[in-house]
Amino acid sequence: MHLLVSAMSTFPKAFIAAIVKSLLRGKSLIQAILAYWVTPLTANGTSTKRKEESKSVQEFLKEAEAALLGPVSGNGLVELCAGLKTQFFERLQTDMECMLPSYSHQLPTGGECGQYLALYVGGSTLRVALVELRGREAGEGKQSEIVNMRNFRIGKDIKDLEGMAFFDWMGQRIQETLSTSLSREHSLEKPLPVALAWSFPIEQTSLGGGKLLRMGKAFLADKGLLGEELGQIVKQACKNQGLNVELRAILNDSSACLLSRAYSYTSTRFGLILGTGVNMAAYLPVMGIGKPKFGVRPDGWFNQASHVIVNTELGMFGHNILPMTRWDHALTRAHPRPDFQPLEHMVSGMYLGEVARLALLEAIETAGLLGGVVPPSLEAPYSLGTDTISMIESDSTPQLKEAIGLFSERHPSSYTPTTSDLLAIQSIASFVSVRSSALVASCVFTLWDCRLEAEQAYISTLPESSPERQRAEADMRLENTTVAFNGSVIENYPGYLSSCQRYVNELVDGKGLAEPRSINLVPAKESSLMGAAVALACVERDD
Structure with missing residues (x-):
């Protein structure tokens, strides 16, 4: 030795x-x-x-x-990307377990301002935050801020709470956090709008609604509540604490990640989560997605939505x-x-x-x-x-x-x-x-490539001089595309981010495009809460 x-x-x-x-x-x-x-x-x-x-x-x-x-x-990696591209397009049409279109069809304009209540429920943490959005013009790093936030650990004792007992616990924690933050205008007569980043399965029925499914992760909160409307459950739990709330937006973590950066970066089209698990959200044309994937939606939704945030459930890809x-x-x-x-x-x-x-x-x-x-x-x-x-x-x-x-x-x-x-x-x-960073880079590049192809197909259906076509063509000309990211592996593992970015750069360069293009991985701190707040702001804006 x-x-x-x-x-x-x-x-x-x-x-x-x-x-x-x-x-x-x-x-x-x-x-x-x-x-x-x-x-x-x-x-x-x-x-x-x-x-x-x-x-x-x-x-x-x-x-x-x-x-x-x-x-x-x-x-x-080039060969792998070709295989992934085939799988992505195939599953965009028929697979009911992945490539799931959300109800979020609007990206933020950056002009949304105000304070918004955002919740995050994960496998081990409840987070309650009051988020202030100040607009893109506020300047770099000042566009948004968490004004007040509390983190509550979800240990075995909380996971063992059955049915409404768990949501009543949630309501108590929400009331604690907001007791010194709520303005007087929010009363039992005027509901307080809420957005929720929910890291469990639901059968989403609207932007702010969904039926509770089995939660897993050792939670008993679904006991006696399966199939019930999650928004109504949260509303009742808060009412029990003297709060009048209305759940207006429900998102998964990858969609929240995308929206959180889209508020500051107009070029954001993807959200990447890479921690204990992996997932991506992508902003894609509606026409490129199989109609059965949308389920039953109001006709008015399709009249408004040209694009939609898609939860890819990325971890499910790669078979064979x-x-x-x-x-x-x-x-x-x-x-x-x-x-x-x-x-x-x-x-x-x-x-x-x-x-x-x-x-x-x-x-x-x-x-x-x-x-x-x-x-x-x-x-x-x-x-x-x-x-x-x-x-x-x-x-x-x-x-x-x-x-x-x-x-x-x-x-x-x-x-x-x-x-x-x-x-x-x-x-x-x-x-x-x-190897992990190379495989993730391949997925990022391939989804970007798929989006370009889907956008081109969408543009071909639009009249030559229509405003929609002009907007879509401008989007196609984006020189830099932002991928927002969050998660312990990509944030903290030594050398991982730089390795992933390098592989992405090599794949883009290897495509040999006539015009310069780049894909930039950008951190999205507190993305679950920030993204939920941005989603809520978009809803309030459009009302």
Whole structure:
């Protein structure tokens, strides 16, 4: 070990940092560095066995790199995009589980102003906020602000509340938050308009209405309320607290993400969520979507709507076209719904750590990584968290002491990990995360490409001199298209955003368009609440 440290000490910190950064890009430099470090350990011929194991680790890493990153190199992504494009267009027509048109058909003008009550109900948090919109002319960073917000943890005790008991708890928290914020004009005679970002299934019947479906995630709030109108449930819960509210907009998180940035960036046409799960929303022409997908809607809705925000349910795509490795197949075989969300299994925070764990187990058992000793905790499925591999990848210290300490603490073993062990684990993690960024970039690019094609088809149906055609053609000429994003992986995983943006840029450049085009990934902070407020502002504007 002291020889290894001695060898490392001859490297400047900047050089080590450059090596680590190269891992984020999936480069094979890792094999050369491992080879350099291992050579001093065996130069005197004192440890033939160790040399053979280290060579085996190098071979494993080379094989892992080829399996995980090979298919997304060269023309791999271009071929994947072609397959995704076919699936996107097919499912826009008939699939009733994905490519779901919302009721939101208006993007904000940027002139909407006022204070709006926004709610977010997620798997572990209730958030209540009063959001102020000041208009695009207020200047960068000043267009919107959360005036008052409270976060309430939804623990097991709250999840166990049945039926109205859960919504009464919600009503109490709303009343607490607004007790010092509501103006006197809002009374029991005049309803307070509310928007809700709801991260559970509903059968949406209008922009502000929907029937409650099974919530999942261990919630019992749907008990006795299945099929009931969510807006009426929330209204009654608030009335029990002396509040008169009207639920006027219900959105999923990807639609809210899109709207939150569209208020500030006129070029926003997509919203990307990439955290525990993955999803995208896209603003698409109505005529490009199969009529059965809209269900029963008032005729007036179609008269008003030329475009609509579509919830793609992106994680459900990729059947039979994604480049799956043996570790992906192992994950899928053990999953209770193996065919439901193939893309999500390869890109989201729920699964990145598990793919890395399966690869790591193989490296330990077949290549002698970690001295050939499997830490007992790593035997359990999903025991290697995406947060753990993220922190390991972020360690750029010369001897990876932080990564060693973190891994040893979370996965104790009779074997003490070395710097070269953690460098190999860093490499495995980087292959998994960079592949994820490449696959997500492919989806972003392909949806953008599909939107351009759908817009062109829409324009061809419009009269030459009509205002609608002029607006659509101006939209087609957008030089920069904004994709709003939110979520722990794309926001926090080291190097992920830059890697994803680079792959997007390469795909756009490779299309060889006559005019310059770009797709820009832009953060959408507090997007669920901001987007809900913007949706409500659009409703109020059109009344």
